[in-house]
Amino acid sequence: MSGIINYGVIGCGMMGQEHLRNIALLPEARVAAIFEPDPDMAHAAAALAPSAQMCPDMDALLAVEPLDALVVVSPNHLHVAQMEQIAARRPLPLLMEKPLYTDAAQAARLAALDYPAPVWVAMEYRYMPPIAALIEQVDAATGGPVMLSIREHRFPFLHKVGHWNRFNDWSGGTLVEKCCHFFDLMRVILRAEPVRVMASAGQSVNHKDESYEGRAPDVWDNGYVIVDFDNGSRAMLELCMFAEGSRYQEEISVTGPTGKIEALVPGPGRFWPAHLGAPPVPQVIVSPRSPRGPQVVEIPVDPTLLDAGDHNGSTFYQHSRFRDVVLGQRPVEVTLSDGARAVEMGLAAQESARTGQSVALGLQK
Structure with a gap:
């Protein structure tokens, strides 16, 4: 072509x-x-x-x-x-x-x-520059990831056409709609498959005074999810969707036998309060066990890319790679199997939070 x-x-x-x-x-x-x-x-x-x-x-x-x-x-x-x-x-x-x-x-x-x-x-989310840097450096920084923590403290769901994101049966539920990104990151960073999911979540603050054609929204706005993986590693997600006052929207931490690496990602710049000045700059922090001492690197994103969307420039980087796929110059990096696995994890988390029981995925070791 x-x-x-x-x-x-x-x-x-x-x-x-x-x-x-x-x-x-x-x-x-x-x-x-x-x-x-x-x-x-x-x-x-x-x-x-x-x-x-x-x-x-x-x-x-x-x-x-x-x-x-x-x-x-x-x-x-x-x-x-x-x-x-x-x-x-x-x-x-x-x-x-x-x-x-x-x-x-x-x-x-x-x-x-x-x-x-x-x-x-x-x-x-794979292509947000600070997260991409964390993925690239995770082995060198940690000696091999053992524990992964992802925290997203953000704004509530925005209004969408037809209000589809207010209801579990249209959106898949918050732990699918919003959090499939994070379950995908868990698999990518840990290079492992999930075997067990445990979750606690609910609707505590958001959308409680809303009604659409007589229906009250049922999407959750906060939760914790713990995932065990087949290589012995484990990951945790902490989600809060009534925390838009946070300095950083996503905070990812990976720890292994030799150290820790973190990525700090701000939310959309259009939501940052103008009276506070410039929005925070994304950071990657490497904290070796020896010699001790965190090493902080700022990873600024091209302002043109920030103006083009709410995802820290990642939509452009994703499109650049997809364009190469269309031209026959690159293989697909996020496959149908990847997408399906992330949803499977999200649905398992929804079920675990609903029932109070852990949910097994695949063969447990």
Whole structure:
């Protein structure tokens, strides 16, 4: 393939528009077609990609001739059916937003799907510069990871079209919708597979005074999850979604026999209080056991990339790699199996928190 890569984008709400802004930063790339059923979101998308053909449905988008790749950014509960439709009609290289699915019953449908083109599941957190640096340095800094802690203290769920992120049956639940990113990071950092999940979570503060067509939101806003892995390592997630006053949004710590490495990631710059001055800069901290003494490195992110989205520049870096996949220059880095495994862990955490019992995954050792 040579020349400009033409993208079709399905779903252009808040995250879809972030994808549009980042595709616009890629060399020799353009959005050729968009399907977005909400009129307000479609209007905003057309402003970001004025040369794109606005399509009334997915069939119309898939019929647009000059398409080289697709990006699916629709509400979570639509992902599996839309992927099946694409596979049956026109299976182009596909960047599929997380979570890959929302309900255990959908896992078999995905497993049965014979998709002949590359599929990349959008796990942006891998590509946040401080987290990418931690992943690259983790062995040297720790002597091999044994314990991993991920803390996310952030703002509540934002308002989305149709309020789909307020309900477990549409979103998959908070520990799927929000936290599949972190379960993916656990597997990547520890290079191991989960065998047992234990969780405690609930809805303590957020969305309690909201009602949509007579339904009260049921998504959780805080929780703890502990995961045991098949190589003997373990990981913990701490989530709080009423902590937007925090200096850093994500704090990741990995410890091994020779030391510790941490990554500190600020939240979206647009939420940082202007009266406090410039937002905090991402950091990586390496703390060897001997000689003792933390080593702090700041990892600033290109302001252009920060302006293009809320994910610390990671959406652009992910798109750069996916573009290489479309060109046949790189293998997929986040596979369907990776995406499915992250959801499996999230659903297990939801079940553990609901029942008060641990949930086994795979073969325990």
